[in-house]
Amino acid sequence: MEKIKVKICVGTSCFVMGAAQIQTLEFNAPADIADKIEILEERCMNLCKELHTKYNRGPFVRVNEELIEEATYEKVVAKIREVLQKQSCK
Amino acid sequence: MLIPKNNANLMRTKILIKLVESYLHDKFDNADRIPLDLRPKEGASSRCCVYKDRAVLKYRCMAGLGHCPEEETDELISLREYGKQALERTHAAKNKLSVIDIACSACIKSQYVITDVCRGCFAQPCRLNCPKEAISIINGRAHIDPEKCVNCGKCYEVCPYHSVVKIPVPCEEACPVGAITKDEKGKEHIDTEKCISCGKCLASCPFGAIVERSQIIDVLREIKETDHRVVAMLAPAILGQFPGSVNNLVGALKQVGFSDVIEVAVGADITTQKEAAEFVERMEQGQNFMTTSCCPAYFRAAQVHMPEVAPHVSSTKTPMYYTAELVKKEDPGCIAVFVGPCLAKRAEAEYDPNVDYVLTFEELGAILVASGINVDECPEEPFSKVSHAQGRQFPVTGGVAGAVASLVGDKVEIRPEKIDGLTKESIKLLKRYAAKGSENNMLEVMCCEGGCVSGPGCIALSKKAARAVDAYAQTGEQLTPDTKIG
Numbered sequence: 001m002e003k004i005k006v007k008i009c010v011g012t013s014c015f016v017m018g019a020a021q022i023q024t025l026e027f028n029a030p031a032d033i034a035d036k037i038e039i040l041e042e043r044c045m046n047l048c049k050e051l052h053t054k055y056n057r058g059p060f061v062r063v064n065e066e067l068i069e070e071a072t073y074e075k076v077v078a079k080i081r082e083v084l085q086k087q088s089c090k
Numbered sequence: 091m092l093i094p095k096n097n098a099n100l101m102r103t104k105i106l107i108k109l110v111e112s113y114l115h116d117k118f119d120n121a122d123r124i125p126l127d128l129r130p131k132e133g134a135s136s137r138c139c140v141y142k143d144r145a146v147l148k149y150r151c152m153a154g155l156g157h158c159p160e161e162e163t164d165e166l167i168s169l170r171e172y173g174k175q176a177l178e179r180t181h182a183a184k185n186k187l188s189v190i191d192i193a194c195s196a197c198i199k200s201q202y203v204i205t206d207v208c209r210g211c212f213a214q215p216c217r218l219n220c221p222k223e224a225i226s227i228i229n230g231r232a233h234i235d236p237e238k239c240v241n242c243g244k245c246y247e248v249c250p251y252h253s254v255v256k257i258p259v260p261c262e263e264a265c266p267v268g269a270i271t272k273d274e275k276g277k278e279h280i281d282t283e284k285c286i287s288c289g290k291c292l293a294s295c296p297f298g299a300i301v302e303r304s305q306i307i308d309v310l311r312e313i314k315e316t317d318h319r320v321v322a323m324l325a326p327a328i329l330g331q332f333p334g335s336v337n338n339l340v341g342a343l344k345q346v347g348f349s350d351v352i353e354v355a356v357g358a359d360i361t362t363q364k365e366a367a368e369f370v371e372r373m374e375q376g377q378n379f380m381t382t383s384c385c386p387a388y389f390r391a392a393q394v395h396m397p398e399v400a401p402h403v404s405s406t407k408t409p410m411y412y413t414a415e416l417v418k419k420e421d422p423g424c425i426a427v428f429v430g431p432c433l434a435k436r437a438e439a440e441y442d443p444n445v446d447y448v449l450t451f452e453e454l455g456a457i458l459v460a461s462g463i464n465v466d467e468c469p470e471e472p473f474s475k476v477s478h479a480q481g482r483q484f485p486v487t488g489g490v491a492g493a494v495a496s497l498v499g500d501k502v503e504i505r506p507e508k509i510d511g512l513t514k515e516s517i518k519l520l521k522r523y524a525a526k527g528s529e530n531n532m533l534e535v536m537c538c539e540g541g542c543v544s545g546p547g548c549i550a551l552s553k554k555a556a557r558a559v560d561a562y563a564q565t566g567e568q569l570t571p572d573t574k575i576g
Binding site: 013 | 104107452467
């Protein structure tokens with residue numbers, strides 16, 4: 001099965017605001033998802049510039065094509081599990 | 091040491107960003123909104139209520155502005171006022187780690203407790219091995235008499251059911267030198283005489299109650315409000331801290347307003363040369379071992395807490411020292427700002443007349459974010475001085491000893507050993523080496539486990555940062571004992 005692409009924004013704003021710490025997924029992802037994901041670094045997606053509140057909505061992470069705002073490790077893991085669940089239902 | 095997935099860290103970064111924004115926007119006229127912005131009424135609270143959260147945030151903002159919460163004289167002084175006061179400073183305030191007492195949850199005194207898992211067994215190893223006869227069996231279960239218990243942990247070691255737990259006080263556990271202790275109300279206090287400014291307590295406190303004075307506003311003031319040339323000295327642990335190349339970062343710093351950017355790895359090259367020469371000299375004199383001196387937290391720990399180890403510490407100066415010396419020689423009127431992963435560097439800078447301010451990577455990150463600068467979109471600019479492979483490898487554990495070893499040559503045999511992380515245990519080990527001699531003769535001591543890439547001021551994960559440091563060191567030319575630096 002194709003791996004789920006987890007694109008972590010590494011623009012300066014997202015990186016400083018916590019994307020750096022979400023990168024722990026590369027090293028200690030939970031066992032149930034570890035071999036089903038591919039962690040990628042994404043250059044600034046300019047999302048921080050479009051929104052009124054700027055960086056406050058970062059860090060941004062995309063799980064496949066779904067965007068997560070104010071991403072945290074927890075949120076990203078939950079989204080990955082959700083996507084996996086949907087895939088297994090199909 | 092940076093613990094991933096930690097709300098207290100994230101909040102500190104947000105506070106710093108808000109403070110820089112507030113400065114850039116209206117010089118703190120609206121700074122009193124920051125705690126409200128960070129904890130809006132409708133949002134969730136992390137302590138008892140949003141109001142307490144905001145009160146704690148105010149103290150954390152104070153620290154960000156370079157004030158010490160412990161020195162508060164009037165609770166009504168506003169953040170706006172503290173901001174204005176910060177802009178009146180012309181020199182960095184004395185570095186200090188301090189505890190926000192209302193944020194300190196007064197964790198219960200560190201102790202061993204026997205849990206429900208106890209089976210009240212026949213062997214009773216806990217009771218028989220307790221040196222203080224503190225354990226008795228009550229209603230078929232072991233019980234520790236807190237009056238007699240000395241926290242030795244013997245019962246914890248011998249219980250076959252793992253029924254004994256240790257309840258630690260995280261900051262006290264993390265402090266390698268016993269500088270943080272409870273007062274009669276159970277709140278923690280830091281003894282500045284004992285403190286080595288390593289920042290382990292700050293990183294370990296689950297309540298974000300420990301803060302240190304930031305110099306972020308002082309540096310911004312120098313850049314924006316004076317005609318001083320402000321030079322950034324980037325510690326070699328910078329690699330991997332900001333996505334984009336290190337030369338993009340030079341461009342970014344120029345956009346912030348720094349007039350020049352120099353790598354501290356250049357100073358680390360000088361440290362390598364001098365320390366290698368010193369090592370040879372010491373060994374030829376028949377000394378048993380020498381330790382590195384570049385970690386300021388360890389250096390101070392040796393002076394204050396390990397007088398028997400202090401004579402073994404290399405007298406070679408740190409990379410920051412040599413870098414600042416080069417900078418000030420070329421441009422005596424400039425303001426030199428060290429940018430690194432380390433909190434103890436602030437203490438070191440107080441004794442170094444050539445270093446004016448110290449920023450952490452996190453603080454630099456806050457400046458970049460608040461200024462809307464994206465590092466990898468900035469033009470690549472070169473460093474004016476070129477560093478070598480040896481200097482570049484300093485921030486990863488083993489790097490300093492490796493660099494020195496590469497220059498010692500075959501005059502004397504070098505047997506390096508890494509003391510990776512200053513802890514109560516490694517301090518004991520060092521003392522033992524000083525008393526009874528050491529197998530190895532070149533001891534590299536790093537206060538932070540993993541080296542400077544795990545420093546409390548870092549942004550990136552230490553594993554990723556260490557890789558970036560290694561990759562950058564690979565691209566550097568080899569240093570020789572005679573290479574002319576600077």
